[in-house]
Amino acid sequence: MSRILHRQIRTTLPVAVGGKGVELFDSEGRSYIDASGGAAVSCLGHGHPDIVAALHAQADKLAYAHTSFFTTEPAEALADRLIEDAPEGMSHVYFVSGGSEAVEAALKMARQYFVEIGQPERRNIIARRQSYHGNTLGALATGGNEWRRTQFRPLLVETHHIDPCFAYRFQQKGESDADYAARAAQALEDKILELGPDSVMAFVAETVVGATAGAVPPVADYLKRVRAICDRYGILLILDEVMCGMGRTGTLHACEQDGVAPDLMTIAKGLGGGYQPIGAVLLGRRIFDAFANGSGFFQHGHTYLGHPMACAAGLAVQEVIRRDDLLANVRRMGAHLTRRLGERFGNHPHVGDIRGRGLFMAVELVEDRSTKATFDPKQKLHARIKREAMARGLMVYPMGGTIDGARGDHVLLAPPFIVDEPIVDAIVERLGDAVDAALAGIEL
Numbered sequence: 001m002s003r004i005l006h007r008q009i010r011t012t013l014p015v016a017v018g019g020k021g022v023e024l025f026d027s028e029g030r031s032y033i034d035a036s037g038g039a040a041v042s043c044l045g046h047g048h049p050d051i052v053a054a055l056h057a058q059a060d061k062l063a064y065a066h067t068s069f070f071t072t073e074p075a076e077a078l079a080d081r082l083i084e085d086a087p088e089g090m091s092h093v094y095f096v097s098g099g100s101e102a103v104e105a106a107l108k109m110a111r112q113y114f115v116e117i118g119q120p121e122r123r124n125i126i127a128r129r130q131s132y133h134g135n136t137l138g139a140l141a142t143g144g145n146e147w148r149r150t151q152f153r154p155l156l157v158e159t160h161h162i163d164p165c166f167a168y169r170f171q172q173k174g175e176s177d178a179d180y181a182a183r184a185a186q187a188l189e190d191k192i193l194e195l196g197p198d199s200v201m202a203f204v205a206e207t208v209v210g211a212t213a214g215a216v217p218p219v220a221d222y223l224k225r226v227r228a229i230c231d232r233y234g235i236l237l238i239l240d241e242v243m244c245g246m247g248r249t250g251t252l253h254a255c256e257q258d259g260v261a262p263d264l265m266t267i268a269k270g271l272g273g274g275y276q277p278i279g280a281v282l283l284g285r286r287i288f289d290a291f292a293n294g295s296g297f298f299q300h301g302h303t304y305l306g307h308p309m310a311c312a313a314g315l316a317v318q319e320v321i322r323r324d325d326l327l328a329n330v331r332r333m334g335a336h337l338t339r340r341l342g343e344r345f346g347n348h349p350h351v352g353d354i355r356g357r358g359l360f361m362a363v364e365l366v367e368d369r370s371t372k373a374t375f376d377p378k379q380k381l382h383a384r385i386k387r388e389a390m391a392r393g394l395m396v397y398p399m400g401g402t403i404d405g406a407r408g409d410h411v412l413l414a415p416p417f418i419v420d421e422p423i424v425d426a427i428v429e430r431l432g433d434a435v436d437a438a439l440a441g442i443e444l
């Protein structure tokens, strides 16, 4: 019996003992294609020899040095690399150990920025429904996923949520993309005016919504409009690219495709590809300058900031992605995956939408395609799909639908950037079988 408090207490999990390329192996000798990179983490797959070598080398040199005493070579080199490739205006990096920590740090940076520049009344955070920003208290308050928050609400800072830009669910019949982008962005301006512009500190959004709604890209121009609204009212734009960033959508940062640069950006997951826990906040020059010219420090910190092993892993992962031109493969294989999903599920009676960018794709399941009615969440279709997929040697990342029907059950795919066409074909074939087997067990 496991003595670990796992997320699912009543489920016995297989024991992962090894991994090579796109596959993971369990202690019973079964293999699984990792079509979700865990939770969009393993961008280089498993057991990559270059990353293993980099970790060995760093462990031989230096495993740990506290950041109040030292900086280190891998941390400096990774920061240089990240800023070299960052969206316009980003000048510095703050390292943490994961996505939630990155979001917490970004929120505190935003708050401290306004204190430093003499606008301490700015404290309101606006975020979006159907979003996920992490499980620590600040990040949980920011996320717009009610079931995660309900029991913890007394511990959460007040955050204000608007509707996401989610074409399949919220774009009206006959409404053009341009009109929908304007309407979805207007919700932000309305909320700012309702709260009082001088009270608002930041708008937080996932560039492409990840696990909560299932690889939902914004419609064209939505983020440009959001950027303009934030600028109009002096509000910071925080883009959370913990899941969709670091190459997953075919460009290093997803927001490059929207022609938008944020004031603060959170990254994690694919940054270290799972070889070490690492996340970061990229911050713009004016935020850095406010700290530098003001109190002279950022009032925050964790023991493992800029951990040399984590930074060495991140650096090695990013070097391999660049050296092997893997973003081009993400774009090529993303197009192939989109095609294959369309062939397999395009006419499926219970698939309402196939969406995403690059190797960040989702299939949304609905009871009725014409009305977009979701399955009863009590049926737990997503959990059935996960079980059926695992039984077929496939790891995917399914998520349940909502009671209010604002989102159906969906399956997220985020395979490693090293996939080729036969692997993508195998993923789609196994997923098709798993979805049909799961649906066969549901009363319609």
Ligand code: PLP
Pocket (backbone or CB within 6 Å): 039, 098, 099, 100, 101, 103, 132, 133, 134, 135, 206, 210, 211, 240, 241, 242, 243, 244, 268, 269
């Ligand atoms: N932000 C987004 C967009 C995420 O998808 C996640 C995790 O899935 C997080 C933040 C939290 O990251 P972590 O689980 O590393 O704390």
